[in-house]
Amino acid sequence: MNTQYVDRLSRTDRDMILTLVPEAVRVLDLGCGDCSLLGELVAKRQVRGTGVDINGEQLVNGLVHGINVYQGDLDEGLVDFPDQSYDYVILNQTLQVVKNPLLVLNEMLRIGRYGIVGFPNFAQWQLRRGLFFGGRAPKSPSLPFEWYDTPNIRVLSIRDFFDYCRQQRIDVVQARYLMAGRWVQRFPGMVLTNLLAHIGLFVITRAS
Amino acid sequence: MESNSVGLVTPRTFTFGSVEEPMVLESGRTLGPVDIVYETYGEPNADRSNAILICHALSGDHHAAGHHDPHDRRSGWWDNMIGPGKGFDTNRYWVICSNIIGGCKGSTGPVSIHPATGEPYRLAFPVVTIGDMVEAQKRLLDHLQVRRLYSMAGGSMGGFQVLEWALRYPERVRSAICIASAARLSAQAIAFNTVGRSAITRDPEWHAGGYEGRGPEQGLATARMVGHITYLSEILLDAKFGRRLQSADRFCYNFTNEFAIESYLNYKGSAFTERFDANSYLYITKAMDYFDISRSYGPLKQAFARVAARCLFVSYSSDWLFPTSQTKEMVRAMLCNSKPVSFIEVDSPYGHDAFLVEEEKLTRIVSGFLEGVAR
Incomplete structure (x- = not known):
């Protein structure tokens, strides 16, 4: 059941990302897996895309669909990619699994004009409840892992992300929140947003 | 087939x-x-x-x-x-x-x-x-x-x-x-090619390239042995041969092909001379060296x-x-x-x-x- 729910979540992520990417732009997808999101962006948005992932076997699927792929470890940076060589750099459901999230965010905004960052909100109320009453490391349908096998090594909330952007002079241009299965664009107040959103999805850019 | x-x-x-x-x-x-x-x-x-x-x-x-x-x-x-x-x-x-x-x-x-x-x-x-x-x-x-x-x-x-x-x-x-x-x-690869060419040109059978028939087989075999090492990896050599001895289980205290890797390389070297010309080896490795x-x-x-x-x-x-x-x-x-x-x-x-x-x-x-x- 959990995996189904997670699949549906990732489906809804993708639909939302599709609406955030303009047509015919250059897109770099970091942690692209089998390049299926890029495949959709190429088909529906006519973008020129490149996918980066640490897993070469998965990238072969991108090659089959004519997508350019690059095997690499995000934690080592992306020195082979020149400054401002893409319009959009996507980092969906990946920020929480890298060792050097700050390096990755910096690289994103060095390489691309805009970044699209999506991550699970670890301050969502069900997770808080689990921790508070259950006294156990938080789990939810979108975060079904045990403490010992979770790929999520960076635990952050929507509020944390906004704080970081403010510190680093990064502009959050657009925000989308997944709440109770629906995407919401604006919500009154950070406190409630941070309590209710399962997932946050942001378009960011380096303040000029 | x-x-x-x-x-x-x-x-x-x-x-x-x-x-x-x-x-x-x-x-x-x-x-x-x-x-x-x-x-x-x-x-x-x-x-x-x-x-x-x-x-x-x-x-x-x-x-x-x-x-x-x-x-x-x-x-x-x-x-x-x-x-x-x-x-x-x-x-x-x-x-x-x-x-x-x-x-x-x-x-x-x-x-x-x-x-x-x-x-x-x-x-x-x-x-x-x-x-x-x-x-x-x-x-x-x-x-x-x-x-x-x-x-x-x-x-x-x-x-x-x-x-x-x-x-x-x-x-x-x-x-x-x-x-x-x-x-x-790379300089390292040119270096290995140099050793290979040197093995050939120092073989007395090379005759400044003018050999007839089989020519500098020893030199060509040595060149191939060196080349072959560069095509493999340390981990593979360890896994495939290790320090294994070819036939005996005790040292012979002489210079025969004792180690398995020794015997393998010697075999690869001499097999190569059956199918390759020494002068060609010089020309092709030189073409590689020039590539830039x-x-x-x-x-x-x-x-x-x-x-x-x-x-x-x-x-x-x-x-x-x-x-x-x-x-x-x-x-x-x-x-x-x-x-x-x-x-x-x-x-x-x-x-x-x-x-x-x-x-x-x-x-x-x-x-x-x-x-x-x-x-």
Whole structure:
């Protein structure tokens, strides 16, 4: 059941990302897996895309669909990619699994004009409840892992992300929140947003 | 013969140029007439737009797939990659593999007859470059009426030819696969080539290149032994041989082939002398040493601006002769020019040789890429 729910979540992520990417732009997808999101962006948005992932076997699927792929470890940076060589750099459901999230965010905004960052909100109320009453490391349908096998090594909330952007002079241009299965664009107040959103999805850019 | 083999194949020879109208080489010297031996697998489509050129490495030749006669135990050097349903699928593509000039497998080289003397060229053969090899291949493709290659592929020195093609004739290469290669031969690789050449030229049987018959077999065998070490990896040598002794379980305290690795290398060395000419080894390694994209086309970023082909670069994690860092240098140059490029580093313990033996992984990558080129 959990995996189904997670699949549906990732489906809804993708639909939302599709609406955030303009047509015919250059897109770099970091942690692209089998390049299926890029495949959709190429088909529906006519973008020129490149996918980066640490897993070469998965990238072969991108090659089959004519997508350019690059095997690499995000934690080592992306020195082979020149400054401002893409319009959009996507980092969906990946920020929480890298060792050097700050390096990755910096690289994103060095390489691309805009970044699209999506991550699970670890301050969502069900997770808080689990921790508070259950006294156990938080789990939810979108975060079904045990403490010992979770790929999520960076635990952050929507509020944390906004704080970081403010510190680093990064502009959050657009925000989308997944709440109770629906995407919401604006919500009154950070406190409630941070309590209710399962997932946050942001378009960011380096303040000029 | 397995069902996915291209079966029996017959090499063909194409001749161009003459003593009066020779090919002008990069060195300024001339060569003519020039023979190019090649094989083809699969069938060309109506407009010959499904052709794939395969470029061989130092010790390879035109015989890339299939068998020359039914009793032949040895198949072509890339038989695991070329055939019906294989990485280079001969049901879909017309695969061509030609033999480089300067070699000793039929194309014009130091063992060919010099038209002026009626004797083998030997050291009178002009030094050729990767560019000259490509020029000769281009004449062959003109003859075969291939205007634009669907793709081309090569590993190691074969990769040099792929790169030279993509830079010299960008309009004739739709896509290119460069495997375990580099934009220039590194000082370390030149160093190993130097040892190999030195072993040959110091062999008294070399006679300043003028040997007849078998020639400097000891030197050539030593050259091959050194070369062979560079194609493998430490982890593979440890796993395959370790410190194992060949036959006894106690030391003999003499200089016979005691260790398994010793015996293996000696075998590889002498087997090589059966199928290779020592002077050819000098010429081909020299052509590799000279290869340097920057020297011919400027700094890499500038050089790769010329490339029109969609490119795939493959490297192997344990390859220390052509390490991943050297492949990435080219990928970076392509990205700097916003050129369509893909890069995959295959995790493998087989060292530089991986491109010949890791066929399962390479098949998926190559067939996927070739499929994507049409999109």
